[in-house]
Amino acid sequence: MKLSTKLTLFITSSKLVVVLLFLLALPFLIKQIESRYTTYTLKQQKKKVLSIIQKNGLDYYFQGDDTYGSYTMLKEEFVALLPVADKFKMDTIADSKRLIENDTLDYKVLSYTFKQGNKNYLLEIGKTTERSDQYNKPLQRFALYILLALIVITILIDLTFIRIIIRPLSRIIKTKLLNSKFPFKSEQKRIITSTTDFKYLDESLINLMNQINDAFYKEREFTSNASHELMTPISVLQSKMENLLAEENLDEKSSIAIVEMMKTVSRLKNITSSLLLISRIENDQYIKKENVNLFMLLSEITDEIGHRLEEKHLQIHLNVSQESILKNVNRDLIFQLFFNLIHNAIKFNRERGSITIEDGKSNSGAYEIRISDTGIGIPPADLSLIFDRFKKTNLNEDVGFGLGLAIVKSIAVYHNLKIEVYSEINKGSTFKIS
Amino acid sequence: MKVLIVEDEKTLAFEMEAFLKKSFYVCDIAHSVKSANENLELNQYDFILIDLSLPDGDGLEILKNAKMSHPNASYIIITARSNLKDRVTGLDLGADDYLPKPFYLLELQSRMQAISRRKFGITEELLSIGQFKVDLPKRFVLFEEQVIELSRKEFDLLSYLLLHKGRVLTRVQLSEHIWGTFVNDDFDSNYIDAHIKNIRKKLNAWAETEWLETVRGVGYRVKKS
Known part of the structure; x- marks a missing residue:
């Protein structure tokens, strides 16, 4: 899951939990508010009543009676005024049930005693508490809507903000990990960000890339230097032997010995120049500007290698379109690539086997060239190793020194070609180039 | 020189x-x-x-x-x-x-x-060898007036031997000349023998080729006439 998705999910759920808690707590809150408000109005009303009594006397209410009582139509509120015993004192606000005209209702009642002209009176003002429950449900629903709307708005804001904050990270991933090809560019651009964590990550990645590059270039340089340095001594050996062989009075035994030595030196030379070739390809020392007709190229190779086909009585089927042109390649390298592959197809083939070379569209629609043989095949465990330098997977036969496919691989990489191998033991192998 | x-x-x-x-x-x-x-x-x-x-x-x-x-x-x-x-x-x-x-x-x-x-410029356009004549720049072999067809590699091989008349050329030297600086994965010069066999076969149809010698264990030589 992406980091931004995770963050959004987390924020959303935490917000939902908070809202839910709030909604559950809402009736209680409303009750609290209501009760405070009721207390407040009761007190206000008490003040009002007392000030009226002060101004107009008790008779304003009593009008001849010695008690007074009044309630509103729906019995939501009531006021009662009655004389009580001298010693009786009260100043409370409390919930209590009252019976008014056969209805028992819950009231919050303010009871207050006061003296007026030697007499003690009790003033009671009541307000029903029942109606507050009616509000709860709609209020809760209303609050839910508003809060949901608010959540949506805040999530949108969060999302944009998260995206802005995380943007450097995705840029680091894109430029440093996804889109960077090995060997990396030497001057890696730093991602502009004010987040120290990202800065640190970016810096560490750049450091790592530089280290890998250094190691890679050193190895490359070593291969190139070592091969170069080997060339001169090999030259010396080779020319000494040539001169020896040209001696007039050389007996047959010595000549044969010298020829054998020359073969060994030639082998050494081939290894060294193979390494040099790979190192030159890796150092971009070839120009890729030629257009090559594939059919002509392959015909040339099969022509050159024809005697080997005859030796093993192999059939070669060349089903390649005569119009196929490989564009912007280096002809020598492409020649080498196909030569090595066909050469292998012959070397590892059985007597009277066959080799098929064909081109066409692959399953994914890309152009590809397939070279199949009917040879000994490659064990699955070795498939990943065959392109490595000096890896010889089949030790039963004289297989050379193991650089042929390494060269193929580096030429393919140099031309951005993909190369795949499919193989079945004792049935043959197919190399796909696309 | x-x-x-x-x-x-x-x-x-x-x-x-x-x-x-x-x-x-x-x-x-x-x-x-x-x-x-x-x-x-x-x-x-x-x-x-x-x-x-x-x-x-x-x-x-x-x-x-x-x-x-x-x-x-x-x-x-x-x-x-x-x-x-x-x-x-x-x-x-x-x-x-x-x-x-x-x-x-x-x-x-x-x-x-x-x-x-x-x-x-070559003073003598045609090199003579045995009863054959070889035109190096135009790349063909003549027996009397008859042109003998040789493949590209066969002609390369023959002309290289002719140019170094009298010298024994090893298979390694010959194959490197023919293949240039091409890097070949394994050493195997059997195909030089195969080419020589073909050259002999094609030329023998017209005349003797004892001038093209095999030096046992070493390589090939065109005898100095």
Whole structure:
């Protein structure tokens, strides 16, 4: 899951939990508010009543009676005024049930005693508490809507903000990990960000890339230097032997010995120049500007290698379109690539086997060239190793020194070609180039 | 023919000299840019073979200087560096050929012969061998008036042997000439035998080919007539 998705999910759920808690707590809150408000109005009303009594006397209410009582139509509120015993004192606000005209209702009642002209009176003002429950449900629903709307708005804001904050990270991933090809560019651009964590990550990645590059270039340089340095001594050996062989009075035994030595030196030379070739390809020392007709190229190779086909009585089927042109390649390298592959197809083939070379569209629609043989095949465990330098997977036969496919691989990489191998033991192998 | 060998690896320079002497070239050796320039001031040369990496400088400098004092000489660059840039600069500066190390002395000699042939034109268009005549530039073999078809590789092989008449050429030398600097994964020169067999078969249909000898265990030779 992406980091931004995770963050959004987390924020959303935490917000939902908070809202839910709030909604559950809402009736209680409303009750609290209501009760405070009721207390407040009761007190206000008490003040009002007392000030009226002060101004107009008790008779304003009593009008001849010695008690007074009044309630509103729906019995939501009531006021009662009655004389009580001298010693009786009260100043409370409390919930209590009252019976008014056969209805028992819950009231919050303010009871207050006061003296007026030697007499003690009790003033009671009541307000029903029942109606507050009616509000709860709609209020809760209303609050839910508003809060949901608010959540949506805040999530949108969060999302944009998260995206802005995380943007450097995705840029680091894109430029440093996804889109960077090995060997990396030497001057890696730093991602502009004010987040120290990202800065640190970016810096560490750049450091790592530089280290890998250094190691890679050193190895490359070593291969190139070592091969170069080997060339001169090999030259010396080779020319000494040539001169020896040209001696007039050389007996047959010595000549044969010298020829054998020359073969060994030639082998050494081939290894060294193979390494040099790979190192030159890796150092971009070839120009890729030629257009090559594939059919002509392959015909040339099969022509050159024809005697080997005859030796093993192999059939070669060349089903390649005569119009196929490989564009912007280096002809020598492409020649080498196909030569090595066909050469292998012959070397590892059985007597009277066959080799098929064909081109066409692959399953994914890309152009590809397939070279199949009917040879000994490659064990699955070795498939990943065959392109490595000096890896010889089949030790039963004289297989050379193991650089042929390494060269193929580096030429393919140099031309951005993909190369795949499919193989079945004792049935043959197919190399796909696309 | 006078040759100046500029090569700091002394053993290699001596071997080159020894080999070329047998073909009647007269050689001077220089091991540094300085001694090469001295030699160039004192003598005239037909061939100047230059190694690029020298202890006191770059062989390309010698090439630049020598081109002015010896405009008629032929230049072959010999080097282990052999990257594309050096090759192009060398040829741009007027080198006639470029030979990457390590090379066979035989190959060096035939490059020199090829340059000579280009320069002076071949006096004898047709080389005679046994009852056959070989046209090197036009690449065909004649028996009386009859053209004998040889494949490209077969002709390459035959002409190389002819040009080094009297010398035994090993299979390795022959295959390297035919395949050039191509890097081949394994060493196997059976195909040289196969080609020779074919050449003999094609020519024997018309006349004897005892002049094309097999030297047991070593290689092949065209007998000096």
